[in-house]
Amino acid sequence: TADVVPQAPEDPLFGLMTAFRKDESANKVDLGIGAYRDDNAKPWILPVVQKADDLIRKDPNLNHEYLPITGLAEFREASQKLVLGGDSPAVKEKRAHTLQAVSGTGALHLGALFLAKFYKPNTKRTVYLSDPTWPNHFQIFNNVGLPYKSYPYFSKKTKALDFDGYIDTLQNADEGSIVVLHACAHNPTGVDPTQGQWKKIADVIRAKKHFPFFDTAYQGFASGDLTRDAWAIRYFVEQGFELCIAQSYAKNFGLYGERAGCFHFVAAPSSDAESTATRVASQLAILQRSEISNPPAYGARIASLILNTPELFAQWEEDLRTMSGRIIEMRKALRRKLEELGTPGTWNHITDQIGMFSFTGLTEQQVLKLREDSHIYMTKNGRISMAGLNTKNVGYVAKAFDKAVRD
Ligand code: PMP
Incomplete structure (x- = not known):
């Protein structure tokens, strides 16, 4: 070498x-x-994070044992509800599967690796990334051998969304391409599609049988409203797409270095959707085991306690608004x-x-x-x-x- x-x-x-x-x-x-x-x-340090941290440290049963391969169960469940909504059809129909991941980057990587291995493996597949995008997207998909192209996103002239260029490119992309979508608070532009535009984006993705891969790193941090910032993802799920989500808790909990996050796979509704989710889950567990064995515990414990305790959750929403x-x-x-x-x-x-x-x-x-x-x-x-x-x-x-x- x-x-x-x-x-x-x-x-x-x-x-x-x-x-x-x-x-x-x-x-x-x-x-x-x-x-x-x-x-x-x-x-x-978010006051609610400080409070949860203090509570965890006082727990006499706290230890440094390994988490399961898929991560902390109550954290995964709460994360699924947070991003998909408590009454999500995908959760009710058991067609969503969640693994704890090494923050958003690790979730993106796990998803990329999974798609490289199982998504149309014998065909030419392209990942479409917005132009511009968070630069790490390029290397994350490139490192697993998935080639990428760009879809126009930002018009320098209007300093707003280049919606026509965006739609046109997805329409002309090879059928079944993977499209990476920033769920809210697009990085680096700060420009998001309107709900009407999201609906049209979903229409093209459906018509062209593209695969949506959401990256959500700013839920609650963007608008201060957790539901509003998850709107696009929940809309796509309601529309019955098979999709992936990489969820980061770096910004909205200020847990940057603790690497807390989740990867979600949602199967499209069908009579065997639950079995699809189970098979996907079994393969994701093997990938996770070979990549990181099991995810880091501490940040997930903090986030989990907050997500699962109503008073702490309410305080978190306050901190997000701050x-x-x-x-x-x-x-x-x-x-x-x-x-x-x-x-x-x-x-x-x-x-x-x-x-x-x-x-x-x-x-x-x-x-x-x-x-x-x-x-x-x-x-x-x-x-x-x-x-x-x-x-x-x-x-x-x-x-x-x-x-x-x-x-
Ligand atoms: N996606 C986007 C768009 C981001 O801006 C970030 C954070 N900069 C991430 C993913 C992932 O960050 P992390 O791995 O720290 O969760």
Whole structure:
């Protein structure tokens, strides 16, 4: 291997984090990494997570034994209900199967591996990813040998969804392609289809017999409303699709490093749907065993206690509103300040977009200039993590954007 392994480039996002840490300026602002920060730019442990953690630590029966291959049962069940809804037909008809996974990334990987092995194995299959998308999607599907293509998503001109391009591409894709869909708070653009648009997307996916694979990393974090943020997934399930879901608890519980998440497979309704789900479950268990043996316990215990205890669940919803509310306030503040400064261009997209990120429309050159001149860090595509803004730095950031746009 000594001479055949080429040097790989550094992960751009983690590289950005390192550069930020090294910057000694007192004014530096991190708008790169997608992790929530409070108004003092500090990581925030959700009060409900702290409470659940304290309760778990006090439990005299707590130990460090292995979880089962499929993970913590009460966590899997609660996660299924959270994403599909308590009265989901798929849950009632026992045609949904859930495995605990290594957060959203691990769930995506498990799903990708499963599809690579069992989805139309002897045919040419393509995975369709939105353009742009969370860059890790490319490597996750590529690593299991599934080729990918893009469907248009974002119009640079309107700074909104390129709906016609999106539909047209799915319509012209080979029948039975896999389509990766961001359930809400699209990363990196912050632009989601409307419910009417989702219905049309579902129509094309059905007509072309495509396979929907939902990625849900922001349920409750996006709008502060868990039901609203799950609408697209539940609509597809109601429509009777066979589909997969990768569910992350990194953002909505602030459990980033604990790697809590789930992978769900939902069989289409039919007389043998339950047996399909059982067979799929048996294969997923083998894949899980060979990949990670069994999933990490601690984060799942915390999430599970909250999901399964009504008072804690209610407090969690409060905490979600605190996070999403602060982010929405920062969207308003940034837009207002740019408009007050008369910064060239339009800035309504900042408040129109939803979730952790805003796609500012800043060019790569402006992004690099902001880093050099103002110590403001963001990804080269002009994406900013809204959580990096706070009442103390939003004025500074707006002035720096204004200067970068005018220069
Ligand atoms: N999908 C999307 C779209 C994301 O933004 C993220 C988090 N950045 C993930 C999946 C998965 O993250 P994690 O593995 O930390 O749960």
